[in-house]
Amino acid sequence: MRWKVHGERALYDTPWVRLRSLDVQQPDGARVDYTVVRLRDVAVAAAVDGERQVLMMWRHRFVTDTWAWELPMGLVEDGEEPARAASRELEEETGWRPGSLRELVYAEPAAGITDARHFVFRTDDARRIGAPTERNESDRLEWIPLSRLAGMITRREIVSSATLVGVMSLLLDISAAGG
Template sequence: MEWKTHGERRIHTNEWVNLCLVDVQQPDGHRWEYHVVRLRHLAVAAVVNDRREVLMMWRHRFITDSWAWELPMGLVEDGETPGEAAVREVLEETGWRAGPVKPLVYAEPANGITDSQHHVFRIDGAIYAGPPTERNESDRIEWIPLSEVRGMIDRREIVSSGSLVGLLYLLMDAAMR
């Protein structure tokens, strides 16, 4: 059953987020204005080395006042592809220059309230280029063995949806080989 959209109006907008009221009608005829958060696309990078370790950042998220491990990620800027954004974010946030980039998985983490799209990429063969230029992104950067990731997820040391989707896909892919 498909909902029908009759129109949309923005009630708040800036470079990061647009909050909209969408005039929707359900299949039973009920019609009302539904709050929708419109966001830029997000690029996520699962950087893997030859030792089966993944490059992660330990960071604080003030919104939830929590610390957790995350994959490098960031918004796709105007004029760049999600893959280009993933490469840029890895270099800016970790100081590692990306090797070959390949799409890993696509996700819409909360498509009942937002149009946020997460484009997750696998990057192999990264080379250290120097300290990160985005110094406020993380407290530390480490290579984490993939064999430890499941336990970290279970202990809620990894909680961001973009990181979870990418890491779980990596683990699933490894288990199938």
């Protein structure tokens, strides 16, 4: 069953979010207006060290007024490749530079209402190059043992969907690798 889009009109635009009304035909033949949110892509970096720890940021999200651990992440700029954005965000937010990156997982967190795409990358060879240059991202950085992640999820210490997808994929990746 496939929906067909006959047209799209802008309802609201900012550099962060675009709200659109789509003229769609549903599989049963009905034509309806369907509101969607168009967002820029997000790149996420999971830096893992030789001691089976992942670099995370403790941060406040004012929209939901919550504190939680997150992986470094940010918007993919126009014309920028997601891997480059993940590398840039890791460096800006933590002061660590990846030597290499490989895609860990791709996700569409709410495909029924938004076109948001999340690209999560893993690096095992990040090196410290200095202090974070982005001063508005987190209160502190910490290398978290992978063995603690499941409990942190259960306790709602990790709530961001991009981080949840990233750390769960990281745990699957570690498990699949046999350790």
